[in-house]
Amino acid sequence: MADLLSSRNLRRWLPWVLIVLAALVLPVILPPFRLNLLGRFLSLGIVALGVDLIWGYTGMLSLGQGIFFALGGYALAMYLQLNELKPGELPEFFSLYGVKSLPAFWQPFNSPLFTLIAIWVIPALVAGVLGYLVFRNRIKGVYFSILTQAALLVFFNFFNGQQKLINGTNGLKTSTARIFGELIGSDAMQRNLFWLTVVITVAAYLLCRWLTHGRFGDALIAIRDDEPRLRFTGYNPTAYKTVVFAVAGALAGISGALYTVQSGIVSPQYMAVPFSIEMVIWVAVGGRGTLIGALLGAVLINYAKSLVSEALPETWLFIQGGLFLLVVLALPDGLVGWWRQGGPGRLIAMVGWPPRTATYPALDLDPQVGAEQDQLERRGGGQG
């Protein structure tokens, strides 16, 4: 029992216990409106995880994640539009534009199985192909960012202009669609979606953890630190970047689908330029290169955004810009990086309480002490 409660075990289990508790308790204590917001922001955390993979770890700043986010949202929304239609019926908006038969690319979305796969495979494929072409030509840095933003604009304009195919600028509504006979917008359904989001967020986090904790993750960091060096060691960075960009695309797609059903609509606005830049800001504020930072950044900033917008509309953009400046100037590793580097301690020290040092510096430098420390760590530590 004492062993179970040792600090190592506690640190390992406590986060999971808290997550499960939160998932069970929050739906009871939060009003449906707040719960729905939390679910939406959690699903934005998934797209932030993808941004962290390609930007935080691999060092490529993509400003086009909105493409993949929206593709996932559209895939699910198209299925919901078709779901529970009577044979021969078309989704309502088609009649506005005089479309008499379902466009061919809508047909596969009759199948729930196809939709579940399409939500992440289509964005992953688009990202993979786009990424491969870009990375093969060794386009990186600011040119990569500009290219992804240009691609975003292309997709935005296409989706915005195609009324007869996907209802153009109006987007596709999901809140009035039904699944399993239940209205998607109903409180009960939204609670289920919240739980689903929690589960998928945890799964996405674990996937990213697996990708980044190991030699694959080391290779990503090596690409960020010194890509030519890695090439001369026999690695092909193009392959790594393509894989990571595709994974980030898939995560964005899943995120977009979850966000769509919880906000009730998918529209070309998901591919607006500022939204994709916001995704980068979440990761920067939370702490790039740390997965938990990406999640925290997405949830905290969006919650702050909704609270501020309720109280003082119009000021949010200034606050967001200020936050970004603060992070760039003062917290280059974001909130999580600041925390890990002893930021809170320093803040307290500034107010007047000096931090306590664990030992005398001279003791740290003594080779004899160092050797003994090594020995102890080897005996007690096992695999670090």
Added chain:
Amino acid sequence: MTSTPMSRESSMNLLELQGVTVSFDGFLALNDLNLQLAPGELRAVIGPNGAGKTTFLDVITGKVKPTRGDVVFRGRSIVGRSEHHISRLGIGRKFQTPRVYQNLSPRRNLELAVRGPHGPAALLFGSLSSEQRDRVQHLLSVVGLERQAQQPAGGLSHGQKQWLEIAMLVAQDPELLLVDEPVAGLTDEETSRTADLLKQLAGDHTVLVIEHDMEFIRDLQAPVTVLHEGHVLCEGSMDQVQNDPRVIEVYLGSETQEDAA
């Protein structure tokens, strides 16, 4: 090692540069460069600044394509192949300034460099064999970085980074090691240890060293090739080269610039 390159048959050469010319917008960084390296050889390359030493390595490792001429490794032309391809064929390179992955620990730096499959799938689903693990551990102790093995390499001293990068090169286990200024910024003791290490590596590997430090090259006891204006000026032992009037003129100079160059 003791044999000069001339005594070997050209067909046995591990690496051959045949009339390599590199032109950057009309400026000839390399001009009709010919050079042969026999297997197991240790060779030093010297030359004044701007002689084309680094371009010469860039051509061999695939970073720069020659305008004319051919680079033949183990009897096959490697011109036009990408860097990672050439590296996998067995050519490793250490850069002029130490280039290690700053945010990874020395151990992880070495684990990335260690010989083995380098594809994304291999890194995701495979794990290091016990042999590879032992090799990393052994190299860490050889370069004396066991205690720093878990800290980010960005915090290492300049000399430690140099050694870590040499260790990465050894971990890669290439047939041909191209070493660009391995002792720049090292202390005398570290310099002589580096010379010993390179001498040890030669024999099993072929080693080509580019260096400015004349004492170090004398320590290596290796044949010397002098580059000047992208061209091989002369080859021979250190004493022969130092007494060659052409070399004195272009490189060692009348102003006794032995170490300054």
